[in-house]
Amino acid sequence: MINPINPQNTNPNWFLRARLKTRQLLLLIALDEQRNIHRAADELHMTQPAASKQLKDLEDMLDVKLFERLPRGMEPTIYGESMIRHARMALTSLSLAHEDIVALKSGLSGQVSIGAIMSPGMALLPRAIARVKQAAPQMRIGVEVETSNILLERLKRGSLDFLIARILEDDSGAELQYEELADEPVCVVTRVGHPFEHADALSLATIARAAWVLPPNGSVLRHRCDMMFRSAGLAPPDNVVDTTALLLILSLLLHTDSLHLMPLEVARYYAQLNILSIVPIEVPVKMDGFGIITRRNHLLSPSAALVLDAIRTAGAELYRTQS
Incomplete structure (x- = not known):
């Protein structure tokens, strides 16, 4: 019987059955950066045959070619580009999980990484952060102030929890969720x-x-x-x-x-x-309006949710006063 949610009837947890290794994800990223199997292997302190075998195992597992072998190196295929993007997100998520555990063990309240364009970064975020710090003074809050296009790429890679920025026409699809705050x-x-x-x-x-x-x-x-x-x-x-x-x-x-x-x-x-x-x-x-941008179907940590609530509250106060 075909599952309507999964029409090809593939196991949604295929990576568990296939025993996908973190080492293979690291190899994908190294190959993307080095475009050479020898240099990628050296970067990961592996032998070249071991790196080639791990890549072949991954390609056999997915039943697609991830890299084109060229005379002067390697180039990711369309499948490789997709897998590399998800590998970066997975490893970033694992890194953030480790940071959260370290923070909790140290008696802190967790860590939140926010991206903001300049205007809300100077007016809205200070109000919201001051509110959060009153309730959770040891929460670690990181803020990156950049243009919307740069922040959106970092959000998609998973290095930021959410943004206060402008949604761009190319990013208005189902991957992101947008909640406008102000003009x-x-x-x-x-x-x-x-x-x-x-x-x-x-x-x-x-x-x-x-x-x-x-x-x-x-x-x-x-x-x-x-x-x-x-x-x-x-x-x-x-x-x-x-x-x-x-x-x-x-x-x-x-x-x-x-x-x-x-x-x-x-x-x-x-x-x-x-x-x-x-x-x-x-x-x-x-300029076009700006607002809160999150990744759809991505569960925020309790710390990130707390900061987001403070931003909504501060935004309602600030922009109602200025309207």
């Missing part, structure tokens, strides 16, 4: 004391002639910035430094009369510290 409006910022700081009735034509620090061409924000000026019948600024490096952006703003488009939450943070000033002009530009 991300942007504003124009400059140094404190800039002539525009207290100007009345600034226009797009005026700021178009200024010097700017902007993301590079091809980025979403740069495209929307250029379209803002073009829609008003203006040429986009031509006196521009292209960069996304925050420290360089801040330094350029502090030492020149340049303008910059920045998420409003981040700009408010720097304005409170009297580092930057928000230019009094409303710009019809905003």
Whole structure:
């Protein structure tokens, strides 16, 4: 009888029956990185014949070829690429499990790894983490602040528990689950004391002639910035430094009369510290909304679930206040 959930009637726990070895998973990753059986074997302190046998056993077990043997090395097949991706996720999960056990033995409350884009990383996460630390002061919380595309890859590999980021069009399928938190409006910022700081009735034509620090061409924000000026019948600024490096952006703003488009939450943070000033002009530009991104059908640890609840609570407070 054919199982409708498993139409090929294969054992869902085939890896138990086949006695899949952690060593074979490590070999897959080494081969992907080295693309050479000799170097991969050396990396794992194995002999080349032993590595070749383990790879053959795995290919026989799966009944597919995982690597093409080429004159100058090895190249993963489509099956190999899929197996390598899952091998990385499995080994990452085992590593995180070990870290959790070590943390629990040490009397800690577990470990959570979060990815966030800059705006919620500076406003939302500090509130949520402060709330969690009151209840579980010894919980180990790691935060990586990066762009959404980089964070999404790390989430898929299993190196992050969840994200506060933007979902991308290519990642809107069944593998990920998205829960929107807020939009991300942007504003124009400059140094404190800039002539525009207290100007009345600034226009797009005026700021178009200024010097700017902007993301590079091809980025979403740069495209929307250029379209803002073009829609008003203006040429986009031509006196521009292209960069996304925050420290360089801040330094350029502090030492020149340049303008910059920045998420409003981040700009408010720097304005409170009297580092930057928000230019009094409303710009019809905003980034797409961001939210909580998790892997569908992936069970979060109790520690990760606790942090996620704190983020939802802090998000409801923060974004309701700002709306």
